[in-house]
Amino acid sequence: MVTGMNLFSRIVVAGVMILMLFPPQIKATEYDYIDISNPFLRKIPLAIPWFKDMSEANAGSILSVQLPDTLSETLAFTGYFKMLDRKSFLMDPKNPDIIATHINFRNWTAIGAELLITGGVWVTDGQMETELRLFDTFKEKLIIGKRYKGSIENTQGMIRRFCGEVMHHLTGHRGFFNSQIAFLSHREGNKEIFICDYDGSRPTRFTRHNSITLFPSWSSDGSWLAYTSYAKGKPNLYIRNIKENDVTTLSRKGIQITPSWFPGKFELAATLSFSGDQEIYLLTGGGKIIKRLTTSRGIDVEPTWSPDGKQMAFVSKRSGTPQIYIQNIASGRVRRLTFEGRYNTQPDWSPKGDKIAYSAMAGGNINIYTIDVDEGQFSQLTENQGDNEAPSWSPDGSLIAFTSNREGRSRIYVMTAFGTDQRRLIFLPGEQTNPKWSPNVIVK
Amino acid sequence: MIGHSAEQKLLMLAFTVSLICHIALFSILIYAQTHRPKQRPAPEVMNVSLVSMPEYVAPSQPAKKATISSPSKKTGKPAPVKKKAAVLKKTAPKAAKKKTSLKKKTFRSEKVKKNTLKKLEQKVETSASDRISKAIDQIKSKVSREKPEKPIQPSTPKKVATGTPRGTGQVSGGKLVEIIDIYRVEIAYQVQRNWAFPDQLAEGRSDLQTLLVFKVMPNGEIKDLFFTDRSGNSHFDESAFRAVMKANPVDPHPKSVSEPYVQMGLRFTPEGIQ
Numbered sequence: 001m002v003t004g005m006n007l008f009s010r011i012v013v014a015g016v017m018i019l020m021l022f023p024p025q026i027k028a029t030e031y032d033y034i035d036i037s038n039p040f041l042r043k044i045p046l047a048i049p050w051f052k053d054m055s056e057a058n059a060g061s062i063l064s065v066q067l068p069d070t071l072s073e074t075l076a077f078t079g080y081f082k083m084l085d086r087k088s089f090l091m092d093p094k095n096p097d098i099i100a101t102h103i104n105f106r107n108w109t110a111i112g113a114e115l116l117i118t119g120g121v122w123v124t125d126g127q128m129e130t131e132l133r134l135f136d137t138f139k140e141k142l143i144i145g146k147r148y149k150g151s152i153e154n155t156q157g158m159i160r161r162f163c164g165e166v167m168h169h170l171t172g173h174r175g176f177f178n179s180q181i182a183f184l185s186h187r188e189g190n191k192e193i194f195i196c197d198y199d200g201s202r203p204t205r206f207t208r209h210n211s212i213t214l215f216p217s218w219s220s221d222g223s224w225l226a227y228t229s230y231a232k233g234k235p236n237l238y239i240r241n242i243k244e245n246d247v248t249t250l251s252r253k254g255i256q257i258t259p260s261w262f263p264g265k266f267e268l269a270a271t272l273s274f275s276g277d278q279e280i281y282l283l284t285g286g287g288k289i290i291k292r293l294t295t296s297r298g299i300d301v302e303p304t305w306s307p308d309g310k311q312m313a314f315v316s317k318r319s320g321t322p323q324i325y326i327q328n329i330a331s332g333r334v335r336r337l338t339f340e341g342r343y344n345t346q347p348d349w350s351p352k353g354d355k356i357a358y359s360a361m362a363g364g365n366i367n368i369y370t371i372d373v374d375e376g377q378f379s380q381l382t383e384n385q386g387d388n389e390a391p392s393w394s395p396d397g398s399l400i401a402f403t404s405n406r407e408g409r410s411r412i413y414v415m416t417a418f419g420t421d422q423r424r425l426i427f428l429p430g431e432q433t434n435p436k437w438s439p440n441v442i443v444k
Numbered sequence: 445m446i447g448h449s450a451e452q453k454l455l456m457l458a459f460t461v462s463l464i465c466h467i468a469l470f471s472i473l474i475y476a477q478t479h480r481p482k483q484r485p486a487p488e489v490m491n492v493s494l495v496s497m498p499e500y501v502a503p504s505q506p507a508k509k510a511t512i513s514s515p516s517k518k519t520g521k522p523a524p525v526k527k528k529a530a531v532l533k534k535t536a537p538k539a540a541k542k543k544t545s546l547k548k549k550t551f552r553s554e555k556v557k558k559n560t561l562k563k564l565e566q567k568v569e570t571s572a573s574d575r576i577s578k579a580i581d582q583i584k585s586k587v588s589r590e591k592p593e594k595p596i597q598p599s600t601p602k603k604v605a606t607g608t609p610r611g612t613g614q615v616s617g618g619k620l621v622e623i624i625d626i627y628r629v630e631i632a633y634q635v636q637r638n639w640a641f642p643d644q645l646a647e648g649r650s651d652l653q654t655l656l657v658f659k660v661m662p663n664g665e666i667k668d669l670f671f672t673d674r675s676g677n678s679h680f681d682e683s684a685f686r687a688v689m690k691a692n693p694v695d696p697h698p699k700s701v702s703e704p705y706v707q708m709g710l711r712f713t714p715e716g717i718q
Contacts, residue, residue: 003697005449006451007454010451010454010458011454011458014458014461014462017462018461018462018465030626031655031672031707031709032707032709033655033709033710033711034629034632034708034710034711035711035713036632036635036636036639036684036687036710036711036712037635037713037714037715038714039636039640039641039683039714040636040637040639040716041639041640041641042640042641042642043640044640044641044642044683045640078641079642079644080645086457109689109690110488112638112640114640114683114686114690138686138689138690140684153482168708170645170679171644198577212698218635233564293540304630321557330472354648355648391605398644403544416643416644417644418643418644420643
């Protein structure tokens with residue numbers, strides 16, 4: 001009996017073990033996927049309704065219209081957003097709901113808005129306070145909520161700060177809303193350096209040499225500009241403070257051109273020819289030579305630093321034609337980066353470090369390209385629109401400013417890092433060239 | 445002692461049974477592996493898009509030669525083929541690959557348009573009609589693999605259901621499967637039209653992939669939406685998720701479909717970017 005039970009239990013166990021060999025047929029969830037590889041809209045649909053005037057006696061009624069417009073323009077400049085037409089909004093424009101509990105998010109998702117920015121404004125005695133909120137309309141969630149207080153004159157500063165927050169949420173960078181652009185303005189045979197805001201507004205003259213001035217370069221704290229001027233007959237290097245009247249000039253013979261500040265230090269690289277050959281040297285901000293960087297015969301110019309300062313790209317004619325090379329500063333090893341074409345110049349290393357923008361001539365026209373530093377894969381960003389040259393990255397690496405003669409005269413344009421959204425940036429009489437984007441800092 | 449030998453016998457029996465079962469199991473597994481239908485054959489989807497794009501169907505009928513020579517159609521059709529060729533060229537291993545950027549805003553758009561038109565016209569003129577049909581075949585195979593890049597006129601399900609699919613003829617799955625597939629492509633298109641994603645947020649990566657699965661109820665309502673794979677880029681994933689949410693509700697099921705729901709899978713990739 002005991003054996004029988006044993007036998008039975010053993011058979012059961014064996015049976016179970018055999019059954020376990022056949023796992024229950026888990027239906028592999030295989031779905032038929034249809035590919036979607038082309039976003040219909042390459043921007044994020046964003047809605048910014050009029051702000052709510054919370055002040056007494058409608059003191060903020062003008063600002064409640066002005067602020068959202070400024071905000072709209074500032075964010076649209078980034079190329080990331082599609083601003084939705086206020087006429088399509090399903091809400092009372094006079095009485096906007098600005099906090100999450102009151103907002104009917106379905107009214108926003110219905111018109112396609114993925115992000116929503118609401119604002120409230122208080123005005124009292126020349127002082128202004130504003131509350132700005134960024135919402136994800138699908139998650140019905142507040143992403144950023146900020147309150148700014150200040151004088152009415154500084155509304156733009158507040159809006160730019162909030163835009164910096166929005167960009168930080170999206171990209172991890174604070175954008176470029178505090179940056180400036182130095183450029184050359186050609187007038188009456190002279191070229192002088194001008195400085196304007198990132199969006200081309202408020203251009204002011206920076207140099208008054210009444211001569212040819214070239215190659216502006218920003219220090220990484222944004223407080224110094226180095227440039228070359230022919231004011232004393234030959235191309236001399238000037239290192240000048242933005243705010244104070246503090247100028248250093250180099251007193252060596254030969255040409256002194258194409259300065260480029262070392263990241264994070266009061267040092268810069270520049271091409272000097274006192275030895276008889278154009279070589280790149282590392283200098284102190286005071287103009288003293290630290291060391292010679294290039295040692296090849298022939299022209300070595302236009303240095304640009306990788307963001308970590310470990311590598312330097314530059315243009316050299318050592319192989320016969322102007323090409324871009326990269327030098328490792330510690331080892332001194334040099335490798336050629338560009339192989340396509342016979343003319344590749346004006347390199348500018350991206351703030352992210354992965355790409356270099358440059359100008360290349362092909363088919364009689366100069367155009368802007370970006371090249372992958374490691375893989376050497378390049379993309380053409382401009383074409384069929386005259387000559388495009390002198391690219392300069394925005395401090396967050398999302399935009400590129402450049403010179404183009406697509407409308408006849410040389411002027412300054414801006415585009416995204418992928419070549420989209422090309423538009424004119426600076427509206428001044430005469431010709432403007434060679435933009436240089438500053439770091440994203442407010443210089444005090 | 446007797447009990448012991450019986451026990452041994454039983455053990456042997458169990459061993460034999462187990463061995464047979466193992467062999468059976470592995471042969472089943474191997475058989476299943478080699479004979480598992482991988483995916484629904486492509487031609488089903490292929491027909492779908494051709495139906496919703498009548499202008500692509502026309503040249504496959506030799507009687508309509510006249511339409512091929514009309515300049516407006518000339519420029520329209522070979523374009524995707526050219527693009528395809530460019531894509532192929534791009535993937536060729538090279539020390540340095542050339543890419544052309546996307547431009548939304550062209551300043552001398554007129555000039556560019558004229559140049560492109562001229563080029564295309566030359567191309568079309570030199571190409572014989574067999575080349576065109578070859579091109580159409582290429583489009584077909586492309587369409588079968590991915591959604592058409594150019595927005596097509598969205599056809600209503602009713603129209604799709606009544607329209608007789610032309611081209612390679614009937615497919616094995618029968619008409620219902622075909623209608624459901626047409627419907628699924630239509631839904632995918634409706635989602636694509638709602639997909640907004642800025643180039644810059646891909647940070648130059650073209651290997652992002654997000655897989656979303658959901659059910660479409662008979663009234664067009666989208667239910668049980670979830671990720672089966674994420675790209676690792678939260679902006680990309682969210683943009684895909686939002687695209688489906690924004691498309692909800694999609695068109696209701698075609699009349700001839702009486703399924704409780706239609707299962708959908710969408711693969712989002714930023715290939716179109718660059």
